[in-house]
Amino acid sequence: MKTFIIGIGGVTNGGKTTLAKKLLQSLPNCSLISQDDYFKPEAEVETDERGFKQYDVLEALNMDAMMTSVHSWIRHSKDVEFSEEKIKTESQFENIINFLVIEGFLLYHYMPLNDVFNRRYFLTVSYEECKKRRSTRVYEPPDPPGYFDGHVWPMYLKHKKQMERVVREIVYLDGTKLEDDIFSYVYGDIRTAAQQLTT
Ligand SMILES: Nc1ncnc2c1ncn2[C@@H]1O[C@H](COP(=O)(O)OP(=O)(O)OP(=O)(O)O)[C@@H](O)[C@H]1O
Numbered sequence: 001m002k003t004f005i006i007g008i009g010g011v012t013n014g015g016k017t018t019l020a021k022k023l024l025q026s027l028p029n030c031s032l033i034s035q036d037d038y039f040k041p042e043a044e045v046e047t048d049e050r051g052f053k054q055y056d057v058l059e060a061l062n063m064d065a066m067m068t069s070v071h072s073w074i075r076h077s078k079d080v081e082f083s084e085e086k087i088k089t090e091s092q093f094e095n096i097i098n099f100l101v102i103e104g105f106l107l108y109h110y111m112p113l114n115d116v117f118n119r120r121y122f123l124t125v126s127y128e129e130c131k132k133r134r135s136t137r138v139y140e141p142p143d144p145p146g147y148f149d150g151h152v153w154p155m156y157l158k159h160k161k162q163m164e165r166v167v168r169e170i171v172y173l174d175g176t177k178l179e180d181d182i183f184s185y186v187y188g189d190i191r192t193a194a195q196q197l198t199t
Pocket residue numbers: 010011012013014015016017018019036105133175176177178179182
């Protein structure tokens with residue numbers, strides 16, 4: 001069975017999880033992997049001289065475990081075979097593709113992961129909007145005072161710059177648009193890109 005792997009990257013509070021869950025509900029044969037599920041335990045995450053836990057870096061994540069999940073999904077999906085007949089007669093091309101949505105804040109910096117994507121999206125919001133949205137959330141562990149300006153935002157800018165230098169074919173999305181509008185655009189774009197797999 002053909003596979004189509006979608007990356008939903010971007011800034012913290014850009015709306016990655018929101019968009020990924022909508023895609024999960026709307027695409028047939030779709031699974032979701034969230035990078036936030038692969039943070040190392042707190043005790044293994046480095047602390048800088050200001051006492052800030054260094055969560056917004058690749059080293060805070062267990063990327064080997066995340067890749068194991070991705071590869072096991074790929075293996076399993078490739079094993080699912082449809083008959084020649086179904087492939088020939090299926091009018092909805094989506095029904096002969098297995099979709100995987102992978103969402104997270106550092107998807108395109110780890111090359112083994114970056115290489116698996118058929119389509120890469122990246123949600124952005126301004127500093128002000130991001131700080132405002134983040135201040136309404138409670139993370140585990142909670143952000144200490146000064147964490148956004150001292151760690152989260154500078155790391156985001158650094159990673160974005162690196163990504164822009166190295167990674168090609170990223171579709172940037174304005175995370176301040178209406179949730180439904182972002183979803184409709186991405187859904188249509190995925191359909192167009194995935195259809196090319198079946199022709
Ligand atoms: N298009 C949007 N417009 C306005 N608010 C949004 C939009 N998308 C998401 N939000 C809100 O922004 C907040 C963050 O959304 P979400 O959890 O999807 O972001 P995220 O990028 O996954 O963040 P995190 O860094 O925690 O993983 C939530 O309160 C959500 O309701």
